[in-house]
Amino acid sequence: MRDARFDETIHAPLRLRICGLLRRVDRLDFALLRDTLGVSDATLSKHVRTLSDAGYVTSRKTASAGRSDARRVMWLALTAAGRTAFDAHVRALQEIAGPSS
Template identity: 55%
Template structure:
């Protein structure tokens, strides 16, 4: 599905780790941090750094919640794409498709 804004290459999403994070959360409302980390085989530091970039760009939201299974004060972190993030990801995937097919140049949303 191409968003209403059309294909737009997005430099923030294009980083391999950030693209994989966005793709993993693309069809669900949110995933728990450890699931993303373990599924993508990332270190905590690498995942945290990339989630911060996505969050600062308004592409993902994060929320913390207590876990009934934990006896310590640590909380679970849930991550999901925002509406802006979903639109940006769909536009980026459409741009990549155009690039791969050689059907035109996609706009770049980086400044």
């Protein structure tokens, strides 16, 4: 098992939820993530930027096959470093919580 490491960047409640949702998939549409979390575009963008600046999340825009206009879909994904940091953070939380009875 890898080492547990508490990560202040990931620990903020919304960023923890973002990482948790992204951890389960290869990538996720920004709009779907926003709607799932029930936050505004601006709020999600701010937290994604923080995670991106830490090297934990990448974003990529692609043309939307289902749209007739020029709007693009933004895809978000955890980087390898993001997956490692998230997993270590979860392990640290488990150590803090102690064994379940």
